[in-house]
Amino acid sequence: MLLMSRAVREERAGRSPLGRLAAIALGLEILLGIGAIGGGLALMAGPKGEILPLPVSALTGSPFSDYFVPGAILFAIIGLAPLGAALLAWRRHRIAPLLAFAVGVALLIWLVVEIAIVGYSNDPPLQGLYLGLGVAIAVVGVCWIRQTGSQRLVWHRLVRRPLLSFFVLANLVSWIAWAPLAAAGLNWTTIRFSPYLHLLGGLGPLVAALVVTAACDGRAGLTRLFDACIAVRGRLGWVAFAVAAPVLLFVVSAAALRVAGQDQVAWADVGRSVEYPALGRGGYWAANVFFYGFGEEVGWRGFALPRLQARTSALTSALLLGAAWAAWHLPLFAFAGGLSSMGIAGAAGWLFSILTGSILMTWLFNASRGSILAVAVFHGVLDIVMTSPVKGPLPSVMGAAITLLGLAVGFILARQTWAGSSRMPHHNRR
Secondary structure (H helix, E strand, O other), rough: OOOHHHHHHHHHOOOOOOHHHHHHHHHHHHHHHHHHHHHHHHHOOOOOOOOOOHHHHHHHOOEEEEEHHHHHHHHHHHHHHHHHHHHHHHHOOOOOHHHHHHHHHHHHHHHHHHHHHHOOOOOOHHHHHHHHHHHHHHHHHHHHHHHHOHHHHHHHHHHHHHHHHHHHHHHHHHHHHHHHHHHOOOOOOOOEEEEHHHHHHHHHHHHHHHHHHHHHHHHHHHHHHHHHHHHOOHHHHHHHHHHHHHHHHHHHHHHHHHHHOOOOHHHHOOOOOOOOOOHHHHHHHHHHHHHHHHHHHHHHHHHHHHHHHHHOHHHHHHHHHHHHHHHHHHHHHHHOOOOOOOOHHHHHHHHHHHHHHHHHHHHHHHHHOOHHHHHHHHEEEEEHHOOOOOOOOHHHHHHHHHHHHHHHHHHHHHHHHHOOOOOHHHOOOO
């Protein structure tokens, strides 16, 4: 009787017993936190490898000249944060299961970045051990979330701020996929990652739209979103327009250059991809329409635009969405062809074209009665023709034409705004 069970002691202290999953998460978080704090302090105290035998040469090509900053990050994020999560787990806080999962994911991200910059080492096998620890904490967190139903907290937040939740989640998913390519593009690592991560990142807005729609509107909302992606009844003409308009714009731009005496178009390269040569033309076209067309437009125009237009005019909605769309592209300036070589003037022109392009896409979405299919096909086909590796100024001419069309549509929408008739059409409200 000298020793009481933990459950009895906690009951007398006025706390509910600590469950098995909570106890496992608590122990793993403490283990991780203590180890990371010790490692972080050692790196900060000996940033040239004086304490931990890490060669500074391993940081060559990274943004760090020594290990002080990585040590500070290790101390604060991988050390203190897990201890804070452990404290909340001990106090039975309802957010503790979610934090356990976040700690595991944060550790895995840290290790992936570390391996990308300095490489993988089995001497000593610390990276392998911490990879296993990260997976274990993340898995325990998922099981604990399912046991306690903590996912309802996230669902509640998504429902309260659907647009903000969408924009944050879209950027998070895409930027995580693009992070390795951006690191390589900035010469932070000598590892060359698959260019298909660029395609994968294009699905961020789609994933965000599905998650937030499921949280806000359930199965009915997902069904409406899916229907807008495939419905052609009464919209077939707009889908045909979405295919034909970019092609016609390409042909007219090429003809204008020929009349001007600059016939430099390499017609054999039209529709070919330099970034994904292994896909072939057909595979590249299908991938472009799916990953960049539907991957983006299900989110930007299918989810966000109707909600913005329910609050304000079509023109204002297009400009707000255009700004968010531009911000989403920021990591591409580190590695994507064309964007990575832009100067300040080029970036300013690109931003202006994004805003006018958003106006044009808003017009097409509204005119086609909310057809995601039409805007996705238009987006995909336009990307295919504009990124074709043709010689000469043709892509710039097409970009200028798109900008002028966007300005013309923006002028029309502005007149409707002043006339008080630019509220969102009833059939597009969701």
